[in-house]
Amino acid sequence: MKLDPQDIEARFRRHAVRVTRQRAAIYAALVETTSHPSADDLYRLVKRQQPMMSRNTVYYTLGVLRNAGLIREVNVGHDMARYDGNVSLHHHLICLGCGQILDVLDEDLNRLQLSNGQARGFDVLRHRVEFHGYCVSCQQAERNVSPRRK
Amino acid sequence: MKLDPQDIEARFRRHAVRVTRQRAAIYAALVETTSHPSADDLYRLVKRQQPMMSRNTVYYTLGVLRNAGLIREVNVGHDMARYDGNVSLHHHLICLGCGQILDVLDEDLNRLQLSNGQARGFDVLRHRVEFHGYCVSCQQAERNVSPRRK
DNA sequence: TGCTATGTAGGAATCATTCCTGTCTAGCAA
DNA sequence: TTGCTAGACAGGAATGATTCCTACATAGCA
Numbered sequence: 125m126k127l128d129p130q131d132i133e134a135r136f137r138r139h140a141v142r143v144t145r146q147r148a149a150i151y152a153a154l155v156e157t158t159s160h161p162s163a164d165d166l167y168r169l170v171k172r173q174q175p176m177m178s179r180n181t182v183y184y185t186l187g188v189l190r191n192a193g194l195i196r197e198v199n200v201g202h203d204m205a206r207y208d209g210n211v212s213l214h215h216h217l218i219c220l221g222c223g224q225i226l227d228v229l230d231e232d233l234n235r236l237q238l239s240n241g242q243a244r245g246f247d248v249l250r251h252r253v254e255f256h257g258y259c260v261s262c263q264q265a266e267r268n269v270s271p272r273r274k
Numbered sequence: 275m276k277l278d279p280q281d282i283e284a285r286f287r288r289h290a291v292r293v294t295r296q297r298a299a300i301y302a303a304l305v306e307t308t309s310h311p312s313a314d315d316l317y318r319l320v321k322r323q324q325p326m327m328s329r330n331t332v333y334y335t336l337g338v339l340r341n342a343g344l345i346r347e348v349n350v351g352h353d354m355a356r357y358d359g360n361v362s363l364h365h366h367l368i369c370l371g372c373g374q375i376l377d378v379l380d381e382d383l384n385r386l387q388l389s390n391g392q393a394r395g396f397d398v399l400r401h402r403v404e405f406h407g408y409c410v411s412c413q414q415a416e417r418n419v420s421p422r423r424k
Numbered sequence: 425t426g427c428t429a430t431g432t433a434g435g436a437a438t439c440a441t442t443c444c445t446g447t448c449t450a451g452c453a454a
Numbered sequence: 455t456t457g458c459t460a461g462a463c464a465g466g467a468a469t470g471a472t473t474c475c476t477a478c479a480t481a482g483c484a
Contacts, residue, residue: 142450142460142461143451144449144450144462144463146462146463162440163441176463177464178464178465179464179465180463180464180466181464183440183441183442184463199350199351201355202347202352202353202472203440204440204441205351205352205440217388217392217394226394229392230388233386238380238405242378242380243367244376244409245410246367246369246405246407246408246409248405248406249406249408250405251405251406252404253386253401253402253403254401255400255401256398256400256402257396257397257400258396259396263395263397292430292431292480293482294432294480294481296431296432297431313471313472326432326433327433328433329434329472330434330435330472330473330474331431331433333472333473334432334473335431335432352440354472355471355472
């Protein structure tokens with residue numbers, strides 16, 4: 125989704141996030157893609173427009189935006205963290221081959237909850253569902269290399 | 275669950291995993307706890323019986339056991355990896371305060387699947403559901419320190 | 425019992441992330 | 455508009471979980 129600079133500024137102010145050139149660029153990059161980039165992906169992306177950008181600033185900004193609820197962190201395995209500019213309730217479909225992450229929108233999944241017995245006194249705030257498998261290209265690649273899935 | 279040495283040996287052989295003292299100790303420790311320990315937790319635990327144990331061997335062994343399907347890796351955020359000796363299909367309830375992980379056994383959760391449209395050609399092999407919240411002690415601790423949840 | 429592929433220990437290396445520090449600037453107040 | 459100050463930025467150093475490397479040890483077969 126494409127965002128105007130003034131939309132970004134308004135969102136930042138609504139969430140009490142100070143507006144800076146760096147933050148706007150990082151947030152814009154994240155909202156405009158559906159690819160769930162890593163901190164380093166964003167660093168390389170944003171550095172093209174702002175060569176002085178520090179990797180540190182990317183991490184710091186991602187922390188600020190996450191705490192403000194403007195972005196979400198997505199974790200696949202214990203690989204590097206990946207980020208999602210879409211904070212509406214949704215889940216993920218993850219390719220074990222190439223690591224791509226697709227969004228899954230499903231009201232039934234959003235409504236899942238534990239019974240009281242299962243919750244064991246927890247105050248459950250949220251849940252997350254991940255589907256793991258192989259995307260079309262990785263299935264094809266696998267077939268070309270070896271007929272057996274490891 | 276308590277396991278005899280011969281049970282462990284039989285499982286290892288069934289999964290074509292070479293039997294060594296170190297592996298047996300690491301696997302036994304993992305199956306006997308429900309606390310989903312990290313590699314380093316296991317290292318410290320097992321080192322008490324086998325002082326020569328190397329942290330490296332723990333990592334290597336966990337890799338071998340995971341590839342053999344004898345254990346599972348559980349990931350919470352991008353914290354260090356944690357391991358689960360229970361490979362039967364189940365899900366997790368995670369405390370955002372203290373990091374403890376409880377098992378959730380629920381046939382309905384086990385049966386979740388994506389519609390063809392949602393799956394977008396993926397060959398979906400498995401899914402995982404995580405519930406995040408605060409356990410009873412962390413809720414109490416929070417109340418004592420500050421009335422506001424962050 | 426001996427051989428050999430595989431496992432183990434320990435140290436070095438990696439690399440995502442965090443910490444530190446000096447400079448800069450957004451956003452408020454005068 | 456200008457000045458002030460808390461908070462943000464850049465860049466380098468530090469951290470810490472994990473992996474790599476290598477020489478020695480051993481499981482398990484012949």
